């Protein structure tokens with residue numbers, strides 16, 4: 001039996017490296033007498049690569065080769081990944097992918113095609129890099145009704161925020177470092193604007209709650225507006241700012257799902273998750289809280305998850321694993337403004353004392369926060385928990401202040 005790898009970038013080359021390095025033990029774990037790499041698909045030339053005889057630029061070489069039973073898709077992006085993966089599944093080949101954009105947008109469709117063709121479509125590496133999360137949710141926690149999931153799902157932004165918090169580093173320098181380390185997406189906009197975390201929470205929410213959650217239905221904010229000044233206030237409050245993706249089962253058959261920077265208090269299990277590490281908290285009705293922690297990005301950690309899926313496919317040749325979710329429905333994800341939250345607000349005002357009085361009058365109890373080198377015309381506070389749209393309406397009604405940052409306070 002043979003495998004093929006489509007896309008020889010950071011993750012694809014890592015997959016080939018891990019697969020060849022640990023080949024003997026992989027074969028044993030698969031229960032196959034043979035499992036070899038036959039093709040690497042990439043449009044670029046790699047004349048000095050030790051596997052140069054395996055390269056092809058023609059997708060049909062893989063599609064039409066009956067000896068290739070498992071294909072790894074590490075090209076990224078939606079097109080042509082979607083067309084390639086659907087054709088491969090229809091041709092009776094199992095597919096393993098690390099491509100969260102593909103799974104978040106087309107997961108239900110591809111899982112259905114895999115089902116119809118009695119093959120597997122697996123994507124452990126699409127969330128949390130090397131952290132086992134998809135298989136634990138679908139297998140080890142299968143006895144539970146999952147009520148909530150919340151996590152630090154993007155390594156690049158966690159790395160950037162950690163550099164800002166611990167080293168007072170500028171956003172741009174930290175992003176450059178993350179890119180040099182191979183954590184960031186090809187276009188880092190997907191990381192810093194929260195789209196990557198959004199795709200991951202969509203995949204997790206689909207898996208946990210049973211219906212496809214599309215990225216367009218999830219309110220998403222990135223970290224580009226977080227300043228070193230916000231970081232300093234939140235530090236004095238006893239917390240840190242993290243990009244959190246979260247989803248919750250609501251009582252009416254609907255769910256909530258949001259991605260945004262959040263104030264995470266030091267007592268939270270997510271507060272000390274630094275650098276490129278990810279952590280995902282899953283709340284089940286039998287297990288309670290369980291947190292999965294590890295390297296959420298990078299070549300070999302991600303390859304580790306991809307190769308594990310390859311082994312799973314090889315173990316399940318001609319057998320379809322029962323795994324996946326159903327179609328979405330209209331208005332499945334509720335409007336985030338209807339959810340309860342507390343808000344951290346940093347604002348400027350001409351007359352700070354007058355502004356604080358106005359804030360107290362409108363919000364009732366608030367907690368004022370200070371920071372070192374606080375400018376004379378700036379102040380910050382945290383509100384009580386209330387429906388977000390009510391909080392924003394109250395904020396808008398205070399003419400004495402000009403809000404600069406509004407960040408949700410997490411209750412995880």
Ligand code: HSE
Pocket residue numbers: 126128129153154155156157183184185191196296297298
């Ligand atoms: N760019 C992603 C991240 C890669 O930083 O988490 C792993 O999905």
